[in-house]
Amino acid sequence: MDLLEYQGKQLFARHGIPVPEGQPARTVDEAVAAAKEIGFPCAVKAQVKIGGRGKAGGIKIANNEDEAREHANAILGMDIKGFTVHELWIEGASQIEAEYYTSIVFDRGAKAPLFMLSTKGGMDIEEVAESDPKAIASLHVDPLIGFQDFHGRRLAFEAGVDADLVRPIGAFLHKLYATFVAEEATLVEVNPLIVTPERDVKALDAKVTLDDSALFRHPDNAQLRDPSAEDPQEQMAKERGLTYVKLDGDIGILGNGAGLVMSTLDVVAQFGGKPANFLYAGGGSKAEAITSAVEVILSNESVKAVLFNIFGGITRCDEVANGLVEAFNQINPQVPFVVRLDGTNDVEGRKILAEASLPNVHTASTMDEAAQKVVELAKGGSA
Amino acid sequence: MAVLVDKDTKLVVSGITGREGTFHAMNNKRYGTQVVAGVTPGKGGQDVEGVPVFDTFHEAVDKTGANTAMVFVPPRFAADSILEAQDAGIALVIAITEGIPAHDELRVYNHLKNTGTRLVGPNCPGILSPGKANVGIIPASFFKEGNVGVVSRSGTLTYQIGNTLAQQGFGNSSIVGIGGDPVPGSSFVDVIELFEADPETELIVMAGEIGGDAEERAAEYIKANVSKPVVAYIAGFTAPPGKTMGHAGAIVSGSKGTAAAKAETLEANGVRVGRTPTQVAEIAMEILGA
Numbered sequence: 001m002d003l004l005e006y007q008g009k010q011l012f013a014r015h016g017i018p019v020p021e022g023q024p025a026r027t028v029d030e031a032v033a034a035a036k037e038i039g040f041p042c043a044v045k046a047q048v049k050i051g052g053r054g055k056a057g058g059i060k061i062a063n064n065e066d067e068a069r070e071h072a073n074a075i076l077g078m079d080i081k082g083f084t085v086h087e088l089w090i091e092g093a094s095q096i097e098a099e100y101y102t103s104i105v106f107d108r109g110a111k112a113p114l115f116m117l118s119t120k121g122g123m124d125i126e127e128v129a130e131s132d133p134k135a136i137a138s139l140h141v142d143p144l145i146g147f148q149d150f151h152g153r154r155l156a157f158e159a160g161v162d163a164d165l166v167r168p169i170g171a172f173l174h175k176l177y178a179t180f181v182a183e184e185a186t187l188v189e190v191n192p193l194i195v196t197p198e199r200d201v202k203a204l205d206a207k208v209t210l211d212d213s214a215l216f217r218h219p220d221n222a223q224l225r226d227p228s229a230e231d232p233q234e235q236m237a238k239e240r241g242l243t244y245v246k247l248d249g250d251i252g253i254l255g256n257g258a259g260l261v262m263s264t265l266d267v268v269a270q271f272g273g274k275p276a277n278f279l280y281a282g283g284g285s286k287a288e289a290i291t292s293a294v295e296v297i298l299s300n301e302s303v304k305a306v307l308f309n310i311f312g313g314i315t316r317c318d319e320v321a322n323g324l325v326e327a328f329n330q331i332n333p334q335v336p337f338v339v340r341l342d343g344t345n346d347v348e349g350r351k352i353l354a355e356a357s358l359p360n361v362h363t364a365s366t367m368d369e370a371a372q373k374v375v376e377l378a379k380g381g382s383a
Numbered sequence: 384m385a386v387l388v389d390k391d392t393k394l395v396v397s398g399i400t401g402r403e404g405t406f407h408a409m410n411n412k413r414y415g416t417q418v419v420a421g422v423t424p425g426k427g428g429q430d431v432e433g434v435p436v437f438d439t440f441h442e443a444v445d446k447t448g449a450n451t452a453m454v455f456v457p458p459r460f461a462a463d464s465i466l467e468a469q470d471a472g473i474a475l476v477i478a479i480t481e482g483i484p485a486h487d488e489l490r491v492y493n494h495l496k497n498t499g500t501r502l503v504g505p506n507c508p509g510i511l512s513p514g515k516a517n518v519g520i521i522p523a524s525f526f527k528e529g530n531v532g533v534v535s536r537s538g539t540l541t542y543q544i545g546n547t548l549a550q551q552g553f554g555n556s557s558i559v560g561i562g563g564d565p566v567p568g569s570s571f572v573d574v575i576e577l578f579e580a581d582p583e584t585e586l587i588v589m590a591g592e593i594g595g596d597a598e599e600r601a602a603e604y605i606k607a608n609v610s611k612p613v614v615a616y617i618a619g620f621t622a623p624p625g626k627t628m629g630h631a632g633a634i635v636s637g638s639k640g641t642a643a644a645k646a647e648t649l650e651a652n653g654v655r656v657g658r659t660p661t662q663v664a665e666i667a668m669e670i671l672g673a
Binding site for chain 2: 106108109111112113142143144181184186211213214216217245247255256257258259260261262263265266267269270275278311312313314342343344366367368
């Protein structure tokens, strides 16, 4: 789960990382009231989960109440790269002497957190990595030992941090690592990490991704999810425990297991079809999960035909078949289905489907045949 | 011969008393796997269809000589269970559990690499050595003994590819699911190394997917170290960038990690890549003959 900037900053503040004072606002009036309390000049910042807000006009400095109102008015509701701004963060404007960059990411290759620091902050770090890779100092932290003071010194010296800042930067990085571990993040990024004229260091931005699988240990963080920011079908799927990604085609896809569904999308595309979604019911799907999945797929009005591609391991084909029969009883779909069932209890599953003889449900014995049939049906042909 | 699990495997199942744990442990037992014990804290002294249940892994190992563990407990207990199995001296831990927190996986991996214990998974379907042993949830009836070793990041895709190969008449030495999580206990390289050394395996099939660089690492390893032919499949050619495709590990970000980039790297290192599971089987036929 990605956090908004201000949610990340509030998390940072809880771990003693210095951040500018600020307040969130959902309306223009709230924004103006926050600005008056914080004092001028202050920054009015769009809260969206996408980079490049500044360039898009989503961050403005207000020197007085009128400007605060004007900026809040302009930014709320603004579209930034497809994301609508529903929330603002008002914070005291910071004086900036230098801008650094730092981040901790999960490095799957090394199977350890990768810590990076650069004195070339404020801009797109991928560009820096490209044009001046030596400007980025990096090291892996052994997760069994955790962050040590030497890690901080090494990063700071190698990045070329001014001598008087080596200690405060080290302390900052230490707290950032503590946040990464304690909150079970998979990414924390601060760009820019600023140095003020008083030689203090502060996080002027915060990008945090939390591990969804660990949210059960962090009930406060779990509350930060903002359902209004998500696609309605993806949200509906999530509420029902399904993994759904909307795509722009017209063939609804359901499979069991992420790999098989990815492969199904590829095979459908090879036969000239365009998938409308990625959806998989997790291991051991019960009948009701299948019913929910059919509802989610059909809630997308572009869908002209649906492909069920099941190769059961932990998933049992008889339960999938029962779920499909139940879905037809409840929803009565108006589009054709192609069903391929193989794996655990497949004989029972096929028998259930044969006995139910659902209208407009076709069966296929291989994945290729199923993909071919569904593509023809979506084009209005008969299978 | 086979890799990792065979007739000598003595399996202890953590989570054997749960609904899924019982179902699949008994499936494994019926297949012929020596399922010697279960572990469920607080249920020691009971049995599941004749398999004795113990409170701790240590007791299970002491009493039964178990050498392999299958972990089937819910995500919040899984890391603890893997670590307990290692502490009890289990040499191979196969973790089926999906949804283990990433930081737990990180600690487990980094601890286990300093011990003699090998972890396969988590979030994997297990390992099947046809005719010898099945540990996990792979539907074994689709596969028979043979000379093709399969290693895959995805469970269901493993079945699909194994089945496509079976329809062309191929059997398998072993089928190893390494799992779709960002921190898998065993990588393609670890398993390919075993297949290279296994006399029964004549062809290696690896099934990867978008995200990470495990396939690229495997490509380099194969070029430098593997004499047997390797055929690869990559799922996710049509996956849009920036979206997580179900597996925590399967996300395309930027240009790296795409299916096209992986296929290109593999091909540049002498590994043939099938664009669909059916093509993989066709390439296998070309190499081994039907």
